Amino acid sequence: MVDDVRLPAATPSPAGMPAPATPPTRVALFITCFNDTMFPQTGRAVVTVLERLGVAVDFPLEQTCCGQMHFNTGYAVQTIPLVRRFVNVFGDAELVVSPSASCVGMVRDYYGRVAELAGDDGLAGEVAAIAPRVLELSELLVDRLGVEDVGAYFPRRVTYHPTCHSLRMLHVGDRPLRLLRAVRGIDVVELPEAEQCCGFGGTFAVKNADTSIAMLSDKVRTILDTRAEVCVSADNSCLMHIGGALSRQRTGVRTMHLAEILAQTKTGAGA
Amino acid sequence: MSDMAANAGRAGSFPEAARIALADTQLRHNLGHATHTIRAKRAGVVAEVPDWEALREAGRAVKERVLRHLDTHLEQLEASIQRAGGVVHWARDARECNRIVGDIIASHGADEVVKAKSLTTEETGLNGALQQRGIHAWETDLAQLIIQLSDDAPSHILVPAIHKNREQIRALFARALPDAPPELSDDPRELAETARAHLRKLFLSARVGISGVNFAVADTGTVSVVESEGNGRMCTTLPEVLISVMGIEKVVPSWEDLEVYLQLLPRSSTAERMNPYTSLWTGVSEGDGPREFHLVLLDNGRTSVLADTIGRQALNCIRCSACLNVCPVYERTGGHAYGSTYPGPIGAILTPMLSGMTAAGSLPYASSLCGACYEVCPVKINIPEVLVHLRHEEVAQAARAPGVRGRVAPEHVAMRAMARVFANRRLYEAAQRAGRITQWPLVRDGAIRRLPGPLSGWTSARDIPAVPPQSFRDWWRERQ
Numbered sequence: 001m002v003d004d005v006r007l008p009a010a011t012p013s014p015a016g017m018p019a020p021a022t023p024p025t026r027v028a029l030f031i032t033c034f035n036d037t038m039f040p041q042t043g044r045a046v047v048t049v050l051e052r053l054g055v056a057v058d059f060p061l062e063q064t065c066c067g068q069m070h071f072n073t074g075y076a077v078q079t080i081p082l083v084r085r086f087v088n089v090f091g092d093a094e095l096v097v098s099p100s101a102s103c104v105g106m107v108r109d110y111y112g113r114v115a116e117l118a119g120d121d122g123l124a125g126e127v128a129a130i131a132p133r134v135l136e137l138s139e140l141l142v143d144r145l146g147v148e149d150v151g152a153y154f155p156r157r158v159t160y161h162p163t164c165h166s167l168r169m170l171h172v173g174d175r176p177l178r179l180l181r182a183v184r185g186i187d188v189v190e191l192p193e194a195e196q197c198c199g200f201g202g203t204f205a206v207k208n209a210d211t212s213i214a215m216l217s218d219k220v221r222t223i224l225d226t227r228a229e230v231c232v233s234a235d236n237s238c239l240m241h242i243g244g245a246l247s248r249q250r251t252g253v254r255t256m257h258l259a260e261i262l263a264q265t266k267t268g269a270g271a
Numbered sequence: 272m273s274d275m276a277a278n279a280g281r282a283g284s285f286p287e288a289a290r291i292a293l294a295d296t297q298l299r300h301n302l303g304h305a306t307h308t309i310r311a312k313r314a315g316v317v318a319e320v321p322d323w324e325a326l327r328e329a330g331r332a333v334k335e336r337v338l339r340h341l342d343t344h345l346e347q348l349e350a351s352i353q354r355a356g357g358v359v360h361w362a363r364d365a366r367e368c369n370r371i372v373g374d375i376i377a378s379h380g381a382d383e384v385v386k387a388k389s390l391t392t393e394e395t396g397l398n399g400a401l402q403q404r405g406i407h408a409w410e411t412d413l414a415q416l417i418i419q420l421s422d423d424a425p426s427h428i429l430v431p432a433i434h435k436n437r438e439q440i441r442a443l444f445a446r447a448l449p450d451a452p453p454e455l456s457d458d459p460r461e462l463a464e465t466a467r468a469h470l471r472k473l474f475l476s477a478r479v480g481i482s483g484v485n486f487a488v489a490d491t492g493t494v495s496v497v498e499s500e501g502n503g504r505m506c507t508t509l510p511e512v513l514i515s516v517m518g519i520e521k522v523v524p525s526w527e528d529l530e531v532y533l534q535l536l537p538r539s540s541t542a543e544r545m546n547p548y549t550s551l552w553t554g555v556s557e558g559d560g561p562r563e564f565h566l567v568l569l570d571n572g573r574t575s576v577l578a579d580t581i582g583r584q585a586l587n588c589i590r591c592s593a594c595l596n597v598c599p600v601y602e603r604t605g606g607h608a609y610g611s612t613y614p615g616p617i618g619a620i621l622t623p624m625l626s627g628m629t630a631a632g633s634l635p636y637a638s639s640l641c642g643a644c645y646e647v648c649p650v651k652i653n654i655p656e657v658l659v660h661l662r663h664e665e666v667a668q669a670a671r672a673p674g675v676r677g678r679v680a681p682e683h684v685a686m687r688a689m690a691r692v693f694a695n696r697r698l699y700e701a702a703q704r705a706g707r708i709t710q711w712p713l714v715r716d717g718a719i720r721r722l723p724g725p726l727s728g729w730t731s732a733r734d735i736p737a738v739p740p741q742s743f744r745d746w747w748r749e750r751q
Contacts, residue, residue: 033693036743037703038736043743059747065693070686072640074662078690085694110659117663168642197599201639208637209728210290214603215639216732244733247718 023145026056028093030086030134032100033065039236042099045263046137049150050097053141063089068106071114073203080118083111087126095144096134099259101166101234104136109169136166137259138175138234148182154264155185158256159228161219161242163235164197176234176258183261189226193218200241212241220245223253231255284633288608289600298434298605305433306595306602312542313593313647320538330535331651333528334587337520338577344489344522345568351492355554357564365395368569372397372481372514373404375565379512381479385470387411387506388496389483390428390590391516391569394612394625397481408481409473411502413466420447426606426614428592429540434605437462470502480510480561484517485589486532487566490525493553494566497536497546504550513561519568520586532589535649539591572625581660585620587650592617594644594654600637609634616644620657628665635661681725706738 027050031043047057067082086107090096098104108131115124141147160180166172180188199205199215206212219242223231231246233239236257243255292298317323337344349359362368372392376384384401386392386408398408398419410419414432418425421443425431432440441457448469455465482503486495494515496503507513523529537546555564577583595601595615606614611622611631619638623631635658644654670678677683692698713719714737722730729735741749 031743033699037706037738040739040741040743040746044746059744061744061748062696064696064699067693070690072659072662073686074635074659074664074666075686075690076663076666078686081690081694164639164641164643168646195643197639197641197643199599199639201641204636204639205733206726206728208286208289208600209731210286210293211600211604211637212639212728213732214293215599240736241733244729244735247734248720248732 024055024095024140026058027095027097027140028058028060028090030063030066030090030096030098030103031059032098032103034103035099035236038240039257042236042257042259045257045259046097046099048263049141049152049259052151053145053147055145058093060089060093066103066106067114068103068110069202071106071110076114076117079114080120083114083118083127084123086111087123087130090134091126091130093130094133095140096130097137097140098134099137099234099257100236101136101163101170101172102237104134105165105169107131107134136170136172136234138166138172138179139170141179141262142175148178150179150182150262152182152262152264153184153266154261156229157187157189157227158230158232158261159189159191159223159226160194161191161198161223161231161233161238162194163233163238166234167195172234176232179258179262180232183264186261189228191226191231192222194222196222198238198242200238202237205241213245216241216245220249220251224251229253230261232258232261234258283610285604285608285610285637286633288610289604289637292604292608295434295605297436297439299603301434301436302602302605305430306597309542309596313539313596316538316542316544319544320534326531326535327649327651329531330589330649331584331587333523333531334520334650335584337522337524337528338583338586341519341522341577344524345519347489347524348487348492348522349568351488351490352494352554352564352566353492355492357492357554357566360565360567362567362569362571364571365569366400368392368395368516368567368571369397369400371567372516373401373406375512375514376401376406376479377404379479381477381512382406383473383477384408384479384481385411385473385477385506385510386415386481387483387503388485388498389481389516390425390612391483391518392481393425395516395569395571397516409470409477411470411473411506412498413463413500413502416466416470417443420444424607425612427595428590428613428615428617430592434607470505474502474505474509477510479512479514480506482507482513482515484515484521484566485536486529487517487522488524488526488529489522491553493526493529493551495529496548496550497533498548498550499541499543499546501548504548507550507552508560511561512563512565514565514567516567516569519570519573520588536589536591539589539593539647539649576621576624579624582620582624582657584652585617585624585657587652588617588621589650590617591649593647593649594652597643597647598638599641599643600639604637609637616654616658617652620652620654620661623661623665628668632665632669635659635665700742700744703738703742707740710738 035042050057067079071079111127115127198219199212239255246253352359360371401408410416417432427433437457444451444465445455451465485497537543594617598616601615609618611618613621619634623634638658640655642655692702717737718734720734
């Protein structure tokens with residue numbers, strides 16, 4: 001199949017900043033509302049991995065939602081207070097890390113537009129200052145901390161689905177795969193037609209449920225073709241979509257966020 | 272089978288039309304095959320060009336410059352064409368365009384015209400308008416001919432009959448072309464030969480030809496059509512009178528700019544290094560080609576698109592259809608589901624801007640925002656950005672409508688309520704707790720298998736995990 005192309009090789013730091021000589025020792029975690037509520041194990045895993053690497057984690061409790069769902073569904077006005085909230089909560093953080101590529105993409109690519117819509121130059125300035133400091137987990141690990149081997153152990157056959165926003169908004173390239181391949185005991189199988197969208201697309205999955213399901217069916221087929229036990233990704237939203245079908249069809253294949261695999265050691269999940 | 276696809280386009284909103292199209296086995300098979308083949312070919316020929324990214328940027332920049340001074344470029348084009356012996360007409364909308372074209376044909380007493388390469392006249396519904404005046408327009412692009420003979424609608428910008436297979440075409444030709452051989456097979460060569468024999472007679476007898484325009488060069492008045500079959504060259508050279516219809520955004524300042532697009536277009540559209548036929552003509556020439564040349568400049572909503580600072584990049588489009596070929600939605604629903612002349616990602620942004628949200632309000636949502644279209648677009652139209660922008664427009668317009676279509680529509684109410692929840696930590700944490708408690712009637716074995724109301728679309732094929740007992744923030748607080 002023609003989409004069976006290799007993932008792009010390492011691209012320069014997507015946030016456009018060279019890796020600092022001294023790696024960061026403290027980061028603020030932006031968990032995202034979705035992970036906070038539905039996938040707390042991913043957040044615990046991020047904390048486990050970062051602390052194992054000697055990075056202190058802050059979790060500002062005032063954080064809620066980045067506003068991506070509202071913005072992408074057409075509710076721009078409702079997004080404005082959420083952008084204000086984000087810059088207030090995280091404005092002082094040196095670095096912000098999040099286990100969601102699409103929420104990071106929202107902040108980095110669209111917060112400027114929201115500030116513009118709000119007609120608020122002050123907000124635009126704050127957004128410009130914080131946006132480049134908001135990183136997706138694999139960016140932080142590979143680019144800022146300079147690690148690929150985080151000391152994980154996971155003796156399973158897995159396949160990696162590169163989510164659209166991690167690929168085409170953040171351009172994380174093969175960073176997540178490099179992290180995965182460094183895990184001890186793991187068997188990483190290449191996913192055919194990996195770069196094809198799974199059909200989630202936020203409210204698209206509900207508004208255009210039939211088309212979304214048609215896309216998902218093909219994604220599930222390629223995952224099953226790999227004979228992997230686990231489908232891994234950098235975004236739980238796409239994983240909830242894919243996992244929803246894997247579960248409904250009783251495939252026995254699980255979905256796991258990249259962080260959860262990186263958190264696993266011979267002594268367990270850590271957190 | 273493809274009738275199903277044609278019906279899909281008439282079924283109303285995109286989700287409804289898509290549901291019908293998704294069940295069309297023939298359509299799914301043809302499109303899946305065609306889009307995957309062309310994707311791979313395109314990727315191959317694009318990879319050959321070392322400065323492809325620089326070319327894309329040039330393609331974008333030239334269009335941006337043209338659109339900023341569109342009036343000047345168009346007036347220059349008009350003057351150049353007049354100097355070269357051509358006539359320029361300005362059409363505000365589809366009706367005016369069709370009237371102008373009909374009047375020119377009528378003034379020559381013709382009741383038959385040959386047509387090539389014109390999606391723009393598809394947009395204006397020219398064929399139907401001419402028919403009402405007793406003028407029959409013969410489509411001469413092979414695929415467009417197939418569409419016309421089967422009374423169907425195009426489903427792809429470049430390959431209008433992409434939803435049909437050769438057996439369907441064989442049956443159609445055998446039925447609709449009087450001089451088709453009695454034992455016509457479905458061999459593509461034989462099918463093409465049958466169409467060729469049919470078209471050759473028309474080319475030789477028609478006195479008026481109609482074409483679209485890919486590019487028009489302002490400083491020399493040169494008009495260009497690029498194509499694969501040669502029928503375009505026949506239409507633009509054999510009849511005595513040539514009428515070309517172009518959207519006003521197709522003007523380029525100079526040949527230097529044209530050069531950029533002649534590199535971008537073939538690789539992006541048909542995955543060719545160069546297209547087989549590139550026709551260029553400047554006005555009329557004594558003893559060669561048509562004796563009369565008319566160029567119709569069509570607005571039909573384009574100036575209002577121009578006024579939209581985010582949306583105007585859609586006017587960069589050179590109709591290559593690369594965005595259709597990579598789109599995971601288009602690949603599965605086909606073009607008819609979009610219910611518009613321009614299908615796929617570019618149609619999902621162009622049509623609502625040209626025809627308004629009332630007619631095409633569901634199109635900006637017909638995308639998972641995967642971004643594959645933006646990645647391949649040769650003129651760097653950020654389609655996901657425009658889609659989201661148009662969703663903002665759609666919601667803002669709907670909110671002004673009365674009753675359940677407007678501010679009290681369930682989605683609007685829910686979205687505003689959620690925004691209030693997210694804006695307040697206490698409300699947010701309360702909502703998390705409420706979710707955990709109220710989900711219990713729906714949870715079975717740790718998963719929700721059926722959701723009510725508008726969310727039932729999700730659970731029609733997907734489970735949803737139950738909200739776990741402890742949120743991340745609760746864990747964090749406990750840990751401190």
